[in-house]
Amino acid sequence: MPLRPPRFAAPLLALALALLAGCAGQPWKSGETPDGARAKVVILETTDVHANVLSYDYYKLKPDDSLGYERTATLIRRAREEFPNTFLFDSGDTIQGSVLADYQALAKPVGCDQELAIYRAMDAIGYDGGTAGNHEFNYGLGFLSQVTGTPMNVDGGHTNRCAGPHFPLVLANVYSARDGEPIFKPWTIVRKTIEAYTEDGSKIRVPLRVGIIGFTPPPIMEWDKQKLAGKVSVSGVVEAARKYLPQLQAQHPDLIVAILHGGLDTSPYTPQMENAGWYLAGVPGIDVLLLGHSHTEFPGPHYAGMKDVDARLGFVRNVPAVMGGFFGKDLGVIQLVLNRRQDRWAVDLDNTHSEVRPICQLTSGKDKSGQEKSSCVPADPEIAPLVQQAHQAAIAFVNTPIGESTVRLSSYFADEGNMTALAPINAAQADYVRAELPRLHPELAGVPVLSAAAAFRTGFGGPDDYTDVAAGPLTLRSAADLYFYPNTLAAVKTDGAGLKAWLEKSAERFNRIDPAKTGEQPLVNDHFPGFNFDQIQGGIHYVIDVSKPVGQRITSLTYRGKPVAPAEPFIIVTNNYRASGGGNFPGLDGRDIVLAAPDGTREILARWLQRRHMIRSADLEPTSWRFAPLKTHGPVVFTAASGKQDLAREAGVGHIRQVKDHGDGMATYAIDLSR
Template identity: 70%
Template sequence: MLLRSARFPALALAMALAGCASQPRPAAQAKPLPDGLRADVAVLETTDLHSNILSYDYYKQKVDPTLGFERTVTLIRKARSQFTNSFLFDAGDTIQGSVLADYQAQVQKIDCGQELAIYRSMDAIGYDGGTIGNHEFNYGLPYLSQVTGTPMNVDGAGQHPCAGPHYPLVLANVNSARDGKPIFKPWTMIERKVAAYTPDGSQLSVPLKIAIIGFTPPPIMQWDKQNLEGKVTVTGVVEAARKYLPEIQAQHPDLVIAILHGGMNDAPYTPDMENGGWYLAGVPGIDVLLMGHEHTDFPGPRFAHLQDVDDQHGFVRGVPAVMGGFFGKDLGVIRLALVRQQNHWTIDKGKTFSQVWPICPPVIKDGKPSVSASNCVQADPQIKLVVGKLQQSAIDYVNTPIGQSTLRMSSYFADEGDMSALAPVNAAQIDYVRQELPSAHPELAKTPVLGSAAAFRTGFGGPDDYTDVQPGPLTLRSAADLYFYPNTLTAVKIDGSGLKAWLEQSARRFNQIDPHATGEQQLINEKYVGYNFDQIQGGIAYTIDVSKPAGQRIEKLTYRGKRVIPGETFVVVTNNYRASGGGHFPGLDGNNVVLAAPDGTREILAHWLQQHPSLSSQDLPATSWHFARLKTRGPVVFTSASDKQAVAETDGLHNVKQIRDDGDGTAVYSIDLSH
């Protein structure tokens, strides 16, 4: 061994060459920690922040106290004051999802030395680690490499670190296609002194080693195919965990925390499973599970049907777990009760539990919980100081005028047949492809081109989570409201059978209605998300019979008045997410793409609106569908924002009636399917 000494290099070298037996004394062994020692450790989690830093609705241009990281920070400070020992992690979908995020990624692009606004905000409160969600890949790998400060061996990515978050990001299941190595560190170790207590009540400061390992949904290879194909490969979450856990265990951690940007599904496991949390919890060596992606809470009733899941105390197959909502609406909290036994820490499951703390605790009204803005926690003032100037620049940008409209375009009743917010998207898509297709595919120049769009904002996030573009001036904000995500435009070639299958899949948005039932029946299948209810326009017409089982509901499908036959050819314009398999639509797997535009759908829409400076109904394709007539004994009902019946009337839905106000900004409506 060659000894090196800064003060006496010659002496050290002489000792080594002479084979001197004198060696540095080994460090004294730390005194073993006593059995029975206890420590309470809070594991705090944010997830799916989607760059909602401030409590602000960019589309309605007003403060929205029901969301925003600046209010989550208030809960983080509360938790840190309540728990002597705490760690804070983020489970991904962090850098995309708001006007501010798009502004930094696509308009006023940040340089290598600037830290992204959401990361600066998170650094202001201090995080211990995080992982990468699927939406982190939306802006491409070079951007992701830059803003995370992570050099990647992939096309276009920088080889020198840029400014990134001041906490480690881990990701175990995405590898470079060049060398097979992970593009992020798959795992890392965090060491911290924590307060612990002996059985007699004495306090000790003891070391705690926590390993964190991260995972993203494997279907990113479909959802962001144009950004990832040929550049990275993805493995299943269970396979990745089993690969790295042996080397983690070799470092003797006290706890292993899996940070999964995914939820839970107990269907048979496959390596491309989107929500593999249930199976990940079953991998030996995982002590704690943090989840996200599904935009919901755990513990919570949504997962009560899963085997070996305690939806009250927050355990998945015996592993403490939490999923902390989305948009900064909640903070996930796991209270780990640790006890020292046989020279290692164990989790006392009888005293361990998980909770989701909302920034707006529900109030009970008429026996039901509801959210009141007046009951939300205050925003932490520090966060606005971090991003205030940038926020104003983004607001100024999206208020750039692009035209006028005589129409109100809203999604309050998009599920019931009001296509006012979808028609301009479909019109813009169809025009774009009709111009580009003849040069790209001359053989398809005369093929019918249809547009497919879904309402992205249908109330999932609360009573303000709807598109609503009022008549009058149109701005870039209007285009962003009409098209929420930064998808790119993609066109696919299908036949008549494929078109019907596409529409049948979309129609799963509805429950099957029993015409003989006398009680209320819910029209909307809440398990089928609104952004997967594609509505297709461009000369076709069809009806949806909700009395029929899913898969048998599309009737009277015609194109320009003639029945669509199975072998008839169409080009349907959609987005890269759907065309690559997102939503699991039959026949859509990326293999029938005929045009993959370099342009974002939102930008295409904004350009189209500029070309129609006085937008009217004559510029838009006709409404393409309605419900098949159905006489029901009892009412068929659905929920939307309150006091919007006049909007339904104006847009031709004369069979919709508000029947009761929920008092939280939403209302229950009935729809008469016999008219």
């Protein structure tokens, strides 16, 4: 028969358990957290991962250690080991932006019972919440509803619950046109037990309730108009915060975290503001602000000098904030210190700060090629096996042959006049519209068709962030490299004055150059994104004078050798983003669209390349513009990938020379504008 314990064993066991509880931290009931208690709570943030699950470049078909969520996952695990109290949130642009994403959304869409690769990876790490960015809407509301596991009462939405991420997504400023209700929950509360310390230094375990509320950029209604018009409506970020924060505050959370897919802009507020983080930080009740969309780091030098912003410690109008880079290159970290006063937690701003932790750090010395060495954290071994099947299928997909080219198509010097990567896009777009437009608008059959394209990859993300399709076989990967985003094609009707205004806006890509200045002058305006530098072809030629002020730089504009008259009609082919107002180009607001194609521009390009089969120089229209001759006393410089001077010469821009190798794959070049 079993032995029975003596009568005093139970009290001794209870005493032992009590002592252990004292060592591990006493559990305290909600409402009993003593005043004077103190806790460090760390908010971790990912943003703009863009479905870069693995450290892999699908365009070059090789590993790329400088990006990838599998390495961010390592930083997350390390942060959790470093800090006992952590919350992890994602600020959006999560499901779109890589070949893997397009494969799962367009080539072979995932089924209702399948979870997206990026969400599988994130669930392996474990998130506490997130929001939707603008690119979440690129594939349409049906796809978004399905893959987020969110039934939506919208046209085309899923009413059943499909496989989605195992964490809540919140979004307060997008509403169904059917019932006016948010398509996601506008807010929710995340509950955790955290470690804290009493005034005498005793460790206790207490509950913490964190409210989260999410926001996306209002211009999604312009950028994805074809997929969203009539189905949803959008409100401004500040307006949505004022509407839903009182509901959230009524639940008495200990902290409120605003998750905004947007950056910082101090220009006058409008409900359509793309980067409204500065204004959102001024809404009472928000304790922490998570940022995104801008593909920059905050805190960081980019925001130095901005009004009421501490770009070193990470505060926006006294609200702790962070923006953790893009493509899985970084992890945002906010270290909050909380003090308990009058039965409430309050953020100790003097002992709180933010930082962005990169997956790669420069180390001393250079490698054999002369580049600065970098040390990158290892990939989390749990991630790759989860997505291996989809990864291999995506590689096979982009390797589908579609033709050949005798021309190297690159964007290394797209800002300086090399249009080899843009000419195929412009030709494919124009051919599509010339074939389709007469059927839809017979009255426009005789109007000249021009085409506008911008180089999406111009080095913003480093030396590998360029389009570079080698001469030889072409595959679907080539088309995806040439046309990076899953835009659809659109055509607008304009006139000569509108064409010139379009080109003037594009010319803001360049700084104003003073010929008399003896020091270095940067050619490219880094605050004007490369994807807004439209270069237009189709029989026109124009001259850009960078010595002139903004709005007066197009000094010559001809069509088939004759000056363009202000009232002369034109059809310009572009993408749905630009035609609907993206980039704030004059006269482009969606009202003059004469053709909105159901086809993606990338697919149109791929079919054009396939029909041509062989692409030669003669098949591509020459560069349609040049700089006005300008003799400067000092050098005019720009930054591009190092070691590409010979390529510039081959592409017909031989007035460029490399003057300084930065040692990180980038270099400073000088351009002779007098030629």
